Amino acid sequence: MSNRIYLYPVWIRIWHIINAILFLVLIFTGIALRFAGQENAVSLIRFDQAVAWHNVAAIILTASYVIFVIGNAISRNGRYYRIKKENFWTELIAQFKFYAFGMFRKEKHPFPVNEERKFNPLQKISYVLAMYAGMPVLIITGFGLLFPEILIQQFFGISGLLITDVLHFSIGFILSVFLIVHVYTCTLGQKPGTLFKSMMNGYHEEHD
Amino acid sequence: MKIALTSLIVALISVISLTDKHAPVLQEPQDEYQVEKGRENNIFAEDNENCLVCHGEEYYQLSDTAQDKSERRIMPSNYYVDRDEYYQSNHWSFGCLDCHPYDFEKFPHPTSARLEEPFHCNDCHGFDEQYAHYHFDEITEEYNESVHDDIEGFSCWKCHDPHSYEITIRTSENLEETILYDNNICLECHANYDKFQLLSSRDEIRIVSSHDWLPNQAAHFKSVRCIECHTEISDSLLVAHKLRPADKAVKRCTECHTSNSRLLATLYKFQSKKIRNDAGFVNGVILNQSYVIGANRNPAINMLSFIIFGGVVLVIIFHIFMRLIKK
Ligand code: HEM
Numbered sequence: 001m002s003n004r005i006y007l008y009p010v011w012i013r014i015w016h017i018i019n020a021i022l023f024l025v026l027i028f029t030g031i032a033l034r035f036a037g038q039e040n041a042v043s044l045i046r047f048d049q050a051v052a053w054h055n056v057a058a059i060i061l062t063a064s065y066v067i068f069v070i071g072n073a074i075s076r077n078g079r080y081y082r083i084k085k086e087n088f089w090t091e092l093i094a095q096f097k098f099y100a101f102g103m104f105r106k107e108k109h110p111f112p113v114n115e116e117r118k119f120n121p122l123q124k125i126s127y128v129l130a131m132y133a134g135m136p137v138l139i140i141t142g143f144g145l146l147f148p149e150i151l152i153q154q155f156f157g158i159s160g161l162l163i164t165d166v167l168h169f170s171i172g173f174i175l176s177v178f179l180i181v182h183v184y185t186c187t188l189g190q191k192p193g194t195l196f197k198s199m200m201n202g203y204h205e206e207h208d
Numbered sequence: 209m210k211i212a213l214t215s216l217i218v219a220l221i222s223v224i225s226l227t228d229k230h231a232p233v234l235q236e237p238q239d240e241y242q243v244e245k246g247r248e249n250n251i252f253a254e255d256n257e258n259c260l261v262c263h264g265e266e267y268y269q270l271s272d273t274a275q276d277k278s279e280r281r282i283m284p285s286n287y288y289v290d291r292d293e294y295y296q297s298n299h300w301s302f303g304c305l306d307c308h309p310y311d312f313e314k315f316p317h318p319t320s321a322r323l324e325e326p327f328h329c330n331d332c333h334g335f336d337e338q339y340a341h342y343h344f345d346e347i348t349e350e351y352n353e354s355v356h357d358d359i360e361g362f363s364c365w366k367c368h369d370p371h372s373y374e375i376t377i378r379t380s381e382n383l384e385e386t387i388l389y390d391n392n393i394c395l396e397c398h399a400n401y402d403k404f405q406l407l408s409s410r411d412e413i414r415i416v417s418s419h420d421w422l423p424n425q426a427a428h429f430k431s432v433r434c435i436e437c438h439t440e441i442s443d444s445l446l447v448a449h450k451l452r453p454a455d456k457a458v459k460r461c462t463e464c465h466t467s468n469s470r471l472l473a474t475l476y477k478f479q480s481k482k483i484r485n486d487a488g489f490v491n492g493v494i495l496n497q498s499y500v501i502g503a504n505r506n507p508a509i510n511m512l513s514f515i516i517f518g519g520v521v522l523v524i525i526f527h528i529f530m531r532l533i534k535k
Contacts, residue, residue, distance in 0.1 A: 036465045047461035051423060099527075104534040148427065166509065173513050177520050184524050 003206040007118050008198060012077055015068050016199060022061040027176050029054040034169065055146065062139050068131065080118040081128055091121040099188065113204050123185065130178050134171050141168035247295040252303030258313065259304045263289045293372040307370065329364050347449045350442065354451035359407050366407075367393050378446060387475075390433045421459070431500075432464070433475060441473045448474065464500060471500065 032050040045053075072078035094110045099122070102110070111120040119127060144150065144164040189195040190206065198204050247253050262268035262283060271278035294300065305312070311321035333344045348364075356362045380386040397404045401412045422428055435448065437458035442448035463470045 033465075036462045047465055048423065051461075104530055169509065173516075177516060180520060180524070184527075 005113070005115060005204045005206075006202055007113070007204045008202040009075065009077060010202065011067075011071055011075075013199060013202060015064055015071065018064050019061065019068070022057045022064065023175075023179060025053060025057040026061065027172070027179075029057070030169075030172055058139075058142050058146075062143075065135055065139060081124065081131075083124060083128060088121075092125065095120050095122040099185075103188070113206070118204075126178060126182070130175060130182075134175050134178070137167060138171045138175060141165075141171065144168075243301075245296055245300045247291065250295060250301055250303075252301075252306075253295075256304050260289065260291060262315075263287060264291050289371045297369075297372050297374050299370065299373070326363070326365060326370075329368075343445055346442075346445060347447075350440075350445070350449035354439075354449060355453050356451060361407055366397075383475075384430065387431065387433050390435065391429060394434045418454075432471070436464070436471065436474045439474075441470060446477060469500060 029045065029050040032045050033047070033054060036047050036050075072081060091111070098107065098110050109120075111117060113120075141164045145161070145168060148161055186195045186199075187193075189198075194205060243249075250256070257264075266283055266288070267280050268283050269278050270281045299307075307327060309321045309324050311318050330344050330348060333339045333342070351357055351364065356366070376386045376389045395415070397407070398413060398415055404410075404412070416425065419425055435451070438451050438454075439448040440450045440452055442450070458464075458470070
């Protein structure tokens, strides 16, 4: 018997694929910029092209991020991102224990997916942090680097640009690590491909 | 969350503990002896007024004592000498007649005086121990090989205005002002076709369009000098003077946008040296006054990110392994 729930509306699927592609472009060109011209770095792209691609991808990403925020503010999809205070840590630890030990002992999934719960606690907190903490800082610092005249010149004697750059790189790096962990945890569904299929056809499927 | 915070804090702290092996080595700067400049300290100030009644004003009085006639005339701006700039310049302590022939006391100035060859910098500065750290001889050698040297009528004075030149990069506290000062030297001719034409019959070179390959041109011209790209790097000179033809100028972005940026050997040369002496770490200027994509690499942050990245990948590999054997 199989149980299908429609959990991924079309707009979130379109947003997600655009977002994923842009993110990969940004990571690739971002690395090219940061490690530009080093002898031991593989220069797969010319510096000026990397600058151009990074800027264009970033501007589209910003637009798509705005759509994500507005979409979740006005549609029902937003409720999956609401974090409740009670049992926050216990639920998080329960989910963590499941990934670390439980799943190898064939235990039952502690937070099965249903209409009310698309994400397990670990997914939820990582999505919320990535989308509502990481992304805004990444975008704001990115625009700071694009238009340096809007930045504070000096901050406790250190250049405002430098602080912005360090923040931008650090958040970019953290989100890249998020991406890897994210893609990997997406293989932890019923079968390794289940969640990817969901993200394409919109239906969460459960087989008993 | 905690991990993110911790790594951010570590990242910020490590900014302060930078090291870089590529810093250029420059001779010890001499302790600059401090002189009190200014009009009041110039013993020729009164005599200079004999010239500045005309050259220090926008108008001068053209008079004929024989006929007792006098009329106001405009002083052409090229012949104007600003008192404030003059008395703050390197050569603030001079009388006009230390450099100009006494014949200029006559008016109209005799043609012979007007066509007299001016002093060369080395007439006074060459072989003088006090100025040895400026390396006038080497600068002159480099200048002799530069594109401007072939131009009839060009000399050191064309860039070093005799009445306002002031050492800037050597004493710079504010890099942005220094860059502006140095670039204005070039733009004096390269953005002013009237002046350019005094020396060349070539068509106008429009700087903005001949550099349109450079993105964020305005930002670049505010944060690098023309000579960064147009001169050959010199090991011993603070300001390289060998200007190469346009087709040999730096066009590759990664000459600057990389960890051992050429800016360390040009624009930031003096500062990186000074800061290493004072505080024990290099790159301080790049870090504190400017920001160059690709050049601001911080080994500590990079190392930290490689470690975190490697750790995550290991955990994932281990997890996959567990999934496979526990299937
Ligand atoms: C190659 C790259 C990526 C792949 C293969 C991928 C895959 C997936 C899959 C299979 C899901 C559905 C599972 C679930 O709902 O948890 C998903 C959801 C999600 N992903 Fe990704 N992802 C990628 C990149 C990204 C990036 C770069 C971000 C954000 C920066 C991101 C943010 C999200 C979010 C917020 C959701 C939940 C969307 C919702 O249903 O509301 N993903 N992703």
